[in-house]
Amino acid sequence: MIAPLLGLLACAGGDDTGAEASRWLLPLPDWLPEPAVPEDNPATPEGFAYGRHLFYDPALSGNGTQSCADCHEPARAFTDGEITPVGSTGDTIPRNGLALVNVAWNGTYTWPNPLLTTLEDQLLVPMFAEHPVELGMTGNLDAIRARLEAEPRYAELGAAAFPDADPFADENLVRALATFTRGLISSDSPYDRYQYGGDAVAMSGEARRGMSLFFAEKTECYHCHGGVNFSVSFVSAETTTLPEAFFNTGLYNVGGTGDYPAPNTGLYEFTGDPEDMGRFRTPTLRNIALTAPYMHDGSVATLDDVIEHYNRGGRLIEEGPNAGDGAENPYQHSLVRPMNLTDTEKAELRAFLESLTDETFLTNTDYADPWAEGDTAP
Secondary structure (H helix, E strand, O other): OOOOOOOOOOOOOOOOOOOOOOOEOOOOOOOOOOOOOOOOOOEOHHHHHHHHHHHOOHHHOOOOOOOHHHOOEHHHOOEOOOOOOEOOOOOEOOOOOOOOOOHHHEOOOOOOOOOOOOHHHHHHHHHHOEOOEOOOOOOOHHHHHHHHHHOHHHHHHHHHHOOOOOOOOHHHHHHHHHHHHHOOOOOOOHHHHHHOOOOOOOOOHHHHHHHHHHOOOOOOHHHHOOOOOOOOOEOOOOOOOOOOOEEOOOOOOEOOOOEOOOOOOEOHHHHOOHHHOOEEEOOOOOOHHHOOOEOOOOOEOOHHHHHHHHHHOOOEEOOOOOOEEHHHOOOOOOOOOOOOOOHHHHHHHHHHHHOOOOHHHHHOHHHOOOOOOOOOOO
């Protein structure tokens, strides 16, 4: 279980004599490696506190109506339960909202973009993008600044986070939000207590059998969802090269041509290479039972449907504009193939995925809305 974040000043990387001081100043379990952090944005408790307030504050949006938390709810593992989100001005966002779980270790960000390799870069999209508008900060920075400056809490929070800089400068708003989201760490699921904590009864027998299936060649799940974060899109402070993390899983095969419905064509959108059609980044499976609907476009409703999709080796859409057999998609990754699971094995696999739900993460008061009635944060 993670210790309380606020006020923690000890460096997770040990003392800084004889080596570069760690830029990660938030607590970690000993089995999680230190994440990569930009030199100009060390992960401090003060930056986390400032970013936490900004994350839950609708004053940060252009029209003052929407906060980051409106699309990233703690009880849903920081997703929103929608097929696709809606921005502050009513624009529909084309892709399903990703969970903000252990994002400090992501190799890239968003579903298809290989160019967004830091949270600071990724945050520019929801904050400033105009097509579609999410928070809608572009052209509204003066109004946003006036709102933030009028809130008494921010005088203390901003000065603590950025004592030598303007805390209301747009680049420092980005840095604070990045620090908060980097600090959203899930590490106390039943699986974690069993695997890393030595608690032999933390997982049910059904879940343990599902774990054996998950890591078996029969399912191949672990090839894309391996490691401590259940995603090959994983980097740490020691990583020197980005992993291969984009895969076509046979979700579509429009007209039998291998196409995916526009505008969600995956990595192809950025490379123009037909081989990249339908390739999307592998998300973490931590807290996956809480983040329905699934896939990049929210088109798979339940966890059972996800399991059946992979059990079949691709999705069959029999009619409509997206009709086609995903199992025959020419660009589908070779590891996605029929599993021939029994009903019992499907239930066991689901039980394992449910064992990745971290109730401590969902109810951690350090991650909760600091503006809620009765909260006196910081």
